[in-house]
Amino acid sequence: MIAYIIRRLMLLPITVVGVTILIFGMLQLLSPVERSALYVRDIPHTEGALDATIRRYGLNDPFVVQYWRWLVGRADPVTGETVGGVLRGDLGYSRTGNQDVIDLLLHRLPATVELALWSIVPIIGVGIWLGVQAAVNHNKLIDQVARIFSIVGYSFPSFVFGLLVLLIFYARLEWFPPGRLTDWASQIVQSDAFTRYTQLNTVDALLNGRLDIFADALRHMVLPVLTLSYIQWALLLKITRSAMLEALRQDYVTTARAKGLAERDVINRHARPNALIPVATVSGLTIVGLLNGVVFTETIFNYPGIGSAAADAAVSLDVLTVLGFVLFTATLLIVTNLVVDVMYAFLDPRVRLS
């Protein structure tokens, strides 16, 4: 077990270095002019200034030299202060965000975290619960409904789904507004009377004892959460259902029934925990799905998170910002996968002992 974790941890740096090389490789596709935004705020426009910038920051140097500089930064030959350096947290300047990429991401992160956290509620509630119900009532009505839902849900591209949801519930029915808060609520949130403990609107509203703001924030989250999470419901529903069907066929379930346990206990205590092992292993996929999803969801609902920042940047081909976002998500994904693998080993004795 410990050897397994150590082996995983030793492979980690190789992957991380590989990821940074790949990202830097994509960066090299850009012209030196575009890349100068790594070090300067205003991309020079005259030819002389351009050449000077390229020479000053060595943007035509060999790949390896530039890669190293991109990682650790370098002393500016004129001013002497260190510029750039991804490891120092300097990801360059975001043309679309009008600030450093890292500041933009940090500033927008809480909104995305809040969205993702709220999405987990229906994913577990609908996906896992319905999956178990479908398997227990195999081939009955609820099973058929769940199957059709999962395959249709899986075929719905999330940006189309989001736009349709917006069309129906916002434009037609006017039930839910886009954005993050209504104006009156956002004024209170930004005022001094309201303490921002976590930057998450719903949590802060509760901590400040403002239920009206909590309700307003939640109302704004309903459509984005729905759009972000429904594909994951479909995916988890499918996996839970087949894992549960498999588990219900096992001998230990027959044994449990034979010794006279109530059916509820057979399902909840014997079948379900085993069925949830494969479900746990796809939680990495769920994270990826959510990260992909925030780009569309936030764009469509005009929700100010890191996803919409990346989408705005992508449209105007502001590659540095997009790369910063991808570097962030790739890091998150590597950590998640590590955690999932270790968790899997804990959950499944067969892996733990081998």
Add this chain to the structure above:
Amino acid sequence: MATDTLPIRPAPGALDISGITLREYGRLEKLVGPDWYRILVGLFTNPLSIAGMVIILCFLLVAAFAPVLAPPLEGANPYKILRDGFSPQPKPPGTEWKVRSPEVPGWYQLLTGKDKWVHLMGTSSGQWDIYYGIIWGTRTALWTGVLITAVTLCIGVLVGSFAAYYGGRVDDVLMRITEIFMAFPFFLAAITLSAALASEYGKTIWVPTAALVAFGWMTYARVVRGDILTVKERDYVTAARVIGAKDARIVLRHILPNAVFPTLVLASLDIGTYVTAFAALSFLGVGTEVGYADWGQIISFARSWILSLDTHWYIIVFPGAALIFFGLGWNLVGDALRDILDPKLRGVRG
């Protein structure tokens, strides 16, 4: 003595088979072989997969008859959506065509008796004809889908078979590289590469295609590698090696046909996924150039009308429906096929 306690087996010739009726092999089964026969029967007896195949067939027909359904302007690139002026205000379905109308299709005159061509599904802002874009977008969807799937599969099979056949250090290096590519969320990596490529080479259809290929091959490589590892040690491979067959011949003639057939069949159905991803890239603005006949491109016109979608619903509903049905068709067939090919589910009706 131990042998005395063993039951006496009847000689093979004396085996009693009177109670067993042997199944007749049909003509089709003889023609395509038992494996394909099982797959075909599975596909054509499952209502969901039949629905899927019908949907796919409809799209193929639309693509084939695109010039009849939506006649292009003479001499112009047919993949450029036709536009009726430049006004920013979208027009609802049924609006009459004013500027540079293409030839009115015969079937339309027959059905309605009118000789003026209209915007069947309305126009987006900039007066791009939505109907034209959807019809010709079907061709774009099909051929980009096939192309992306084919190229990713080739790369995946190549990497996977190199890694599995040579093993050792080759395997280690190739699998580490695969893992690095997999460390990126697929779609986000594709957005990034698209944006980087587009900022250098401009927005063309090749940019999203290349980006999706670059980050799409890894799963195939891993699956193919696993498949090959299981058949590599089989006797017939050793036999081929003993008689002096070359590596390439062993891989191409003996290992691949036995190892990756199911993978290939399943992967061919990823077309739906790739087309959706392609449209998503276009929707975000890092895909094809503005005005290219591509479903995602049309939907992206809706981005500037998000607050008045109830009046301009047709900008997203029609292309959205095309995308949904396209994905659904392939998923329905793919789901059925997965059940047929999954040995664990063989004989179990899930």
